[in-house]
Amino acid sequence: MITCVVLIGFAFLLQNIYSVGSLVGILLILLFTQVTLQTKTLIRVSLVITFFVALSTWLLGDLEKSLFSALRLLAIAIPAPLLAGTTPPADLIRTLQAARLPSFLTLSLMLIWRFLPIIQQETQRIIDANRLRGVNLSLQPQHWFKGLFIPLVFQIVAYADDVTIGLQTRGYDPALPRSNSKPLTWKIKDLVFGVGVVLILLGVGYIEWGMQANIVN
Known part of the structure; x- marks a missing residue:
């Protein structure tokens, strides 16, 4: 539960589409490999996200901002079902x-x-x-x-x-x-899980802040 809250809070801090996309990609891989999902559910979610991106692009006139909003929405929404399906x-x-x-x-x-x-x-x-x-x-x-x-x-x-x-x-x-x-x-898999979450956060954080610092320099 703490990990779920940390991931959701971390998603709110990200402002780079590449860092948010990396976090969503990792969470999707974990979701598809660890949780059994129905095809109907995947189709419905995909249609909703597509409609959201299309509507946002039409209203904002900016595809990149629309994709960023959709990715952030996924980054906020995925940790909860991932926790529920694996616990x-x-x-x-x-x-x-x-x-x-x-x-x-x-x-x-x-x-x-x-x-x-x-x-x-x-x-x-x-x-x-x-x-x-x-x-x-x-x-x-x-x-x-x-x-x-x-x-x-x-x-x-x-x-x-x-x-x-x-x-x-x-x-x-x-x-x-x-x-x-x-x-x-406390088991070994708990240690592996904790280390994995820290590495994910460090990697996404580097994409968000470390790469920007290198570009500025």
């Missing part, structure tokens, strides 16, 4: 507990993290159910409220009730100390 929820929760965060905050983050894929699955099921009834929500936005949002709200409420009942039946008490069957330990 199991159990490891994330153990990390939050090791950081001595309040129990209620850890539980809230865990439930939100687990809820995101569930809401995606429920949304797809509702869309498929509407399609079987002859309602194509992508072409009929007038049915979104009663055909998608209302069933989705009921599913969210049902999920919240199930979680509440599950916590109550298991005697969950946020005031009691938590036990951990798999305590966190």
